[in-house]
Amino acid sequence: MELCFGAARVKVRETRDFAAEDAIVDRCRKQDFEAFGKLVDAYQNRVFGFVRRMVPSLEEAADVTQEVFIKAFQNFARFDGRCSVRTWLFRIAYHLCVDRARKNDRSPSEVALVDPTEGEEIDVADTRWQPEQMVIDAELMTIIEEGINSMSEKLRSVLILHDKEDMSYEEIAQMLDVPIGTVKSRLFLARAHLQDVLKRYTEVGA
Amino acid sequence: MNAEDNGFEDAKLNSTGQQAIRDMVRALPDESVSMTWRSSLNEQLLVLAAKQQKKRRILWFARPAAGLSLAMGLALVLMFMPSAHQTVKAPDRGIESAILSDHRSSALLNEVSSAGLNLTEVTTEANTSDPDDGQWSAADVESL
Numbered sequence: 001m002e003l004c005f006g007a008a009r010v011k012v013r014e015t016r017d018f019a020a021e022d023a024i025v026d027r028c029r030k031q032d033f034e035a036f037g038k039l040v041d042a043y044q045n046r047v048f049g050f051v052r053r054m055v056p057s058l059e060e061a062a063d064v065t066q067e068v069f070i071k072a073f074q075n076f077a078r079f080d081g082r083c084s085v086r087t088w089l090f091r092i093a094y095h096l097c098v099d100r101a102r103k104n105d106r107s108p109s110e111v112a113l114v115d116p117t118e119g120e121e122i123d124v125a126d127t128r129w130q131p132e133q134m135v136i137d138a139e140l141m142t143i144i145e146e147g148i149n150s151m152s153e154k155l156r157s158v159l160i161l162h163d164k165e166d167m168s169y170e171e172i173a174q175m176l177d178v179p180i181g182t183v184k185s186r187l188f189l190a191r192a193h194l195q196d197v198l199k200r201y202t203e204v205g206a
Numbered sequence: 207m208n209a210e211d212n213g214f215e216d217a218k219l220n221s222t223g224q225q226a227i228r229d230m231v232r233a234l235p236d237e238s239v240s241m242t243w244r245s246s247l248n249e250q251l252l253v254l255a256a257k258q259q260k261k262r263r264i265l266w267f268a269r270p271a272a273g274l275s276l277a278m279g280l281a282l283v284l285m286f287m288p289s290a291h292q293t294v295k296a297p298d299r300g301i302e303s304a305i306l307s308d309h310r311s312s313a314l315l316n317e318v319s320s321a322g323l324n325l326t327e328v329t330t331e332a333n334t335s336d337p338d339d340g341q342w343s344a345a346d347v348e349s350l
């Protein structure tokens with residue numbers, strides 16, 4: 001019973017959040033500076049987190065993130081509401097990152113489109129049921145970050161959007177203009193690539 | 207992608223190894239922007255907002271002004287433009303031009319003579335010399 005009340009309360013809260021966001025979006029369409037500031041506050045860190053892993057340097061990430069919000073402010077009248085503001089902002093961010101990478105002629109080495117884990121089991125500890133014990137040391141973090149950076153933008157963007165930003169397959173597919181199947185394939189390959197990187201790291205360590 | 211492929215893809219994505227990688231990626235530290243970054247963005251947005259407001263004000267004045275001046279110009283042109291009634295010249299085409307010239311000659315004939323006469327008759331009459339018309343005969347001179 002308590003659980004039911006809890007679920008209902010969460011639902012009411014979510015509905016209120018959506019309504020509040022809709023009101024903010026309406027004000028942003030009328031170029032309301034204050035409302036746009038609230039939107040920036042709500043999404044700045046998430047957008048920055050995504051961009052940070054898509055471009056090589058921290059300064060560039062900060063610049064691109066500013067550009068995302070400037071573009072959003074300039075073009076808010078064109079936001080049709082067919083997708084969420086979050087998806088729209090991430091779409092702008094993704095396209096800016098791709099443009100920036102092309103401009104810098106930075107082409108990361110593409111990951112081969114084969115399953116590197118085929119036919120073998122990789123021993124990676126499943127920490128789902130012990131989140132309090134999940135301690136990833138700085139070295140492992142660095143390895144994962146390097147592994148993410150060595151992926152192509154296509155794989156990297158899907159991995160970060162799904163696994164880090166908790167976006168659904170549908171949202172990512174809508175954002176990148178690709179079928180859901182493609183999103184799943186890219187996600188699988190991205191994770192497989194990280195598994196491979198970790199495997200090589202443990203082998204070298206051993 | 208059919209349902210079977212979809213199910214297979216989901217199963218692969220839900221495997222232990224893939225889920226472990228997902229948890230690791232999720233555990234990566236969250237990035238946050240600095241206050242300097244935020245204030246710099248605010249400045250840029252303020253400049254942009256001011257520019258857009260200025261542009262909107264100019265457009266608010268310029269659009270009706272442009273419409274009014276266009277309407278006035280059009281009205282002036284219509285008012286002072288000389289009305290030229292130009293006749294349309296029929297193209298010179300076979301039967302139509304023959305009918306037209308026939309009509310014109312018959313209208314002319316009607317004006318010169320009267321109804322019922324044709325051009326040939328008028329010409330014939332004009333050419334026929336009447337001996338009594340304007341000429342003095344010898345008998346007339348004697349009678350004097």
